[in-house]
Amino acid sequence: MNFSTDAHCGSHTSKENIPPSGKSEVQQVQRPRQRTVLGVLSENEQRGRSHSQGSQFSKHSSVTDSSQLTFFGCRSSSSFDVYVEEACEVVLAVSGQEVGSCSADAESEGLNNDHAGLLLELSSSSCQDVSMQSELDKSLMSGEVLCVSQYAQDIHWHLREKEVQLKPQPGYLDKHPEITNDMRVILVDWLVEVVQEYDLRPETLHLAVNYLDRFLSCTALVKRGKLQLVGTAALMIAAKYEEISPPELSEFVYTTDSTYTQTQLIHMERVFLRVLAFRMAAPTVNQFLRLYMSIQPVCPITENLAMYVAELSLLEIHPFLQYRQSVVAAAAYCLAIYTVNRNLWPGSLRSFTGYTTAEIDPCLSELYKLYVCAESRPQQAVREKYKSSK
Structure with a gap:
């Protein structure tokens, strides 16, 4: 299989919830010679x-x-349509x-996190990303802060409401x-x-x-x-x-x-x-993650790491469908910022989302396990995508 190696890891904002920025270029795609068929x-x-x-x-x-x-x-058979x-x-x-009305009743209860001490050194203080000290390390999302700051809270609570209504069944x-x-x-x-x-x-x-x-x-x-x-x-x-x-x-x-x-x-x-009753405007981990990074910007390395682990979570139904998309996004943010800078869930996002570190810990633990074993899994498309320097 000969897929393009240029990963599209840049910033993007949902056109429904956050005003878009920049221009998108349409690139010509060359067809590979071979194609994997699931059948x-x-x-x-x-x-x-x-x-x-x-x-x-x-x-x-x-x-x-x-x-x-x-x-x-x-070949497909019409009898299976x-x-x-x-x-x-x-x-x-x-x-x-x-x-089209399928949704989960409520969040599943948090699992006990026996490995929390190995993942995070819990602290009650608000930790800032060290990249904020340098103009060169500004987040790719920093330009969008002014676009959403006035409506960020309204956007967030609208997404939180819709994520419950449009949540798949685990x-x-x-x-x-x-x-x-x-x-x-x-x-x-x-x-x-x-x-x-x-x-x-x-x-x-x-x-x-x-x-x-x-x-x-x-x-x-x-x-x-x-x-x-x-x-x-x-x-x-x-x-x-x-x-x-x-x-x-x-x-x-x-x-x-x-x-x-x-x-x-x-x-x-x-x-x-x-x-699906034409209900296409579903909140995703990506939307929440980008909103969080607009409120509390991070460096490009942290941003792409958070996006990487967020895409890894798409591979598994268990346990990630039992968590809300906003919680998975918060866990991806925490894991990325801790891996790069040894910082924790920022106080600004704690007050913005209402999520405490303890509420994020169970999902964070599961995401960490998926992250450390990603290299040994047979499915490597996400890792190959984020290996690109782009």
């Missing part, structure tokens, strides 16, 4: 079968253990809720017997590669994963052969919502190596919008 994502079928078995593959990635899955590039009527009936039958995979957590991890990793190749914005990726999780939360019995189609539709909708010049429909079909047709992708888009 049928199967974990259960691998057990008890050798790698020599199976039918014809168009492209696949070899596995050495059960943690890595084989991609079967097969997810129709609007079926999706609506499933939602009403299973959850008793209207389509246990939604129980309603999809053919889809496993490992399949979702591989799909999200593939979405990161597509976003990187077409130089899309980080917010587009975060929105796509949010749409994916909410769609699977509100439906049931999605076939594994349609999982990549669902993910591609989620990314296409997110690109239309967020990007100035989103890729064409044919480009999204091309990313799947024409495993699905344009007609199937358009049909899945309609299903998506019906199931």
